[in-house]
Amino acid sequence: MTAIAEAVxxxxxxxxxxxxxxxxxxxxxxxxxxxxxxxxxxxTLFKLLIGQLRASGGELRLLGEDPWxxxxxxxxxxxxxxxxxxxxxxxxxxxxxxxLKLDGIGAAEAQKAAEESLAFVGLTAAKDRPLRTYSxxxxxRAKLAQALAHGPELLILDEPLxxxxxxxxxxxLRAISxxxxxxxxxxxxxxxxxxxxxxxxxxxxxxxGKAIASGNLHAIRALIDEHPHAVRLVTSQPRELAQALAxxxxxxxxxxxxxxxxxxxxxxxxxxYRDLPGVVVxxxxxxxxxxxxxxxxxxxxxxxxx
Amino acid sequence: xxxxxxxxxGWVVTALTVRYLxxxxxxxxxxxxxWLPLLLTGALALARVASFDILLFQQLMLPLFLQVVxxxxxxxxxxxxxxxxxxxNTLPFLLARPVSKPELAVSKYAGYLIxxxxxxxxxxxxxxxVTEAYAGLGxxxxxxxxxxxLAATALGVLAYGALFYFLSVVLRKPLMVxxxxxxxxxxxxxxxxxxxxxxxxxxxxxxxLGGMISVGPYSGNxxxxxxxxxxxxxxxxxxxxxxxxxxxxxxxEFLQKA
Numbered sequence: 144m145t146a147i148a149e150a151v152x153x154x155x156x157x158x159x160x161x162x163x164x165x166x167x168x169x170x171x172x173x174x175x176x177x178x179x180x181x182x183x184x185x186x187t188l189f190k191l192l193i194g195q196l197r198a199s200g201g202e203l204r205l206l207g208e209d210p211w212x213x214x215x216x217x218x219x220x221x222x223x224x225x226x227x228x229x230x231x232x233x234x235x236x237x238x239x240x241x242x243l244k245l246d247g248i249g250a251a252e253a254q255k256a257a258e259e260s261l262a263f264v265g266l267t268a269a270k271d272r273p274l275r276t277y278s279x280x281x282x283x284r285a286k287l288a289q290a291l292a293h294g295p296e297l298l299i300l301d302e303p304l305x306x307x308x309x310x311x312x313x314x315x316l317r318a319i320s321x322x323x324x325x326x327x328x329x330x331x332x333x334x335x336x337x338x339x340x341x342x343x344x345x346x347x348x349x350x351x352g353k354a355i356a357s358g359n360l361h362a363i364r365a366l367i368d369e370h371p372h373a374v375r376l377v378t379s380q381p382r383e384l385a386q387a388l389a390x391x392x393x394x395x396x397x398x399x400x401x402x403x404x405x406x407x408x409x410x411x412x413x414x415x416y417r418d419l420p421g422v423v424v425x426x427x428x429x430x431x432x433x434x435x436x437x438x439x440x441x442x443x444x445x446x447x448x449x
Numbered sequence: 450x451x452x453x454x455x456x457x458x459g460w461v462v463t464a465l466t467v468r469y470l471x472x473x474x475x476x477x478x479x480x481x482x483x484w485l486p487l488l489l490t491g492a493l494a495l496a497r498v499a500s501f502d503i504l505l506f507q508q509l510m511l512p513l514f515l516q517v518v519x520x521x522x523x524x525x526x527x528x529x530x531x532x533x534x535x536x537x538n539t540l541p542f543l544l545a546r547p548v549s550k551p552e553l554a555v556s557k558y559a560g561y562l563i564x565x566x567x568x569x570x571x572x573x574x575x576x577x578x579v580t581e582a583y584a585g586l587g588x589x590x591x592x593x594x595x596x597x598x599l600a601a602t603a604l605g606v607l608a609y610g611a612l613f614y615f616l617s618v619v620l621r622k623p624l625m626v627x628x629x630x631x632x633x634x635x636x637x638x639x640x641x642x643x644x645x646x647x648x649x650x651x652x653x654x655x656x657x658l659g660g661m662i663s664v665g666p667y668s669g670n671x672x673x674x675x676x677x678x679x680x681x682x683x684x685x686x687x688x689x690x691x692x693x694x695x696x697x698x699x700x701x702e703f704l705q706k707a
Contacts, residue, residue, distance in 0.1 A: 193541075222541065230465070245547070289542065
């Protein structure tokens with residue numbers, strides 16, 4: 144099968160600012176993680192892929208087609224933007240239904256497909272609540288539901304785990320994996336390597352608008368393991384959470400940033416992300432948000448690019 | 450794709466736009482402002498102003514309603530159609546669907562028209578009703594006045610909306626330019642001699658009033674064009690502005706904020 148996305152020397156200028164700088168990469172079928180620190184060019188690439196932006200130079204193909212103003216191509220893709228802003232007055236059910244109708248799907252079918260898609264991401268119980276009442280994790284899942292609902296071939300997910308709580312992360316990653324297991328393709332961006340590594344080893348590393356590496360990431364893992372990985376946790380029980388995490392031998396430090404935020408540094412991010420939901424559930428802790436400042440990844444990129 | 454399917458998709462965007470315009474705080478403020486004529490006529494009736502009749506109604510409605518309320522409501526609503534969704538980061542959800550940008554642009558304008566007419570036409574009818582009731586007349590006594598103001602309001606919604614919509618597509622901050630055009634240009638140009646007033650939209654709205662109302666400040670005024678010509682000019686202007694908006698929107702790139 145040919146590449147899902149092909150970029151050859153793609154450049155994007157924002158006035159005098161260079162967003163992408165001769166980006167070249169071939170995205171294979173399956174799940175691919177686009178990994179890079181904030182400002183690396185991930186969102187610019189995604190907006191080019193879905194036709195929101197037009198490349199200043201180079202050649203870009205998505206599913207074999209030029210994405211700029213390509214209405215037909217949009218039937219084949221599901222897009223999840225980075226922003227968590229939604230139509231707050233709509234319920235999740237109505238939100239997904241409306242967007243499905245824009246795909247030309249009839250009312251009855253749209254209602255059924257919206258229900259199924261919201262169930263797929265674990266939002267059935269909250270589907271009739273206005274989106275403005277949703278937490279960040281729930282918004283991420285609602286965005287994922289609208290991207291999945293019309294049965295696309297390819298999902299393009301811009302930071303789909305950003306700000307999600309541990310349980311929402313598990314559900315989102317599970318939904319993405321299931322979609323891929325059914326034959327779908329996924330390109331997802333993140334600045335947290337360990338998130339995407341749980342569902343794929345197919346990675347494109349992007350830095351300063353360029354693809355600096357792609358393919359299997361095991362070699363780079365070793366480099367990253369040398370840099371303690373920082374995780375910021377939002378919680379109403381910082382003391383209890385800190386006690387639990389400090390007991391793990393791979394946790395290097397636990398810092399109280401403010402009354403409701405912990406900054407944890409770990410030498411084994413994969414183990415940290417794997418075990419965090421368990422400790423939250425077992426000890427009945429309240430963790431509302433998990434974010435990774437990209438300083439540790441940035442350090443690795445600086446190392447890689449000299 | 451058949452026309453029916455395209456219309457159904459367009460209606461989804463139109464309905465979403467109407468909801469967007471009427472449910473925001475901005476929408477509530479503009480709706481409240483739209484009812485200014487009722488406040489005015491109600492105050493005149495309650496104060497038992499002796500000269501309050503259909504002529505005074507006309508003299509007040511033009512400067513206050515057609516040149517202030519109409520301009521303000523259309524400016525605020527039409528400039529919000531695209532810009533507000535860009536600011537709110539909701540536009541990517543629509544752009545990611547298989548709907549062409551020109552279709553989106555036209556459907557949004559249709560939503561604006563529905564909201565704008567729903568905002569601005571009822572207050573005209575109610576204010577007219579208060580005026581006639583105060584004079585002890587039936588609703589049909591000066592129906593030409595009612596028809597004239599309804600037509601001028603509807604055409605104003607159409608034309609000003611198309612103009613301000615275009616501004617919102619080509620400018621990042623359309624409100625300031627819209628205010629200058631709507632309140633400075635329109636007021637100054639229409640007062641100048643010769644053919645210069647023909648460069649304002651309010652000139653054609655006054656022509657519509659003059660052509661449709663038998664007795665009033667603008668009826669029979671030789672300085673205006675006939676009502677059919679005015680309607681044609683306003684209609685063509687609106688279509689051209691809408692087409693330019695759709696074509697510009699087609700080529701627009703969208704940077705969303707994180």
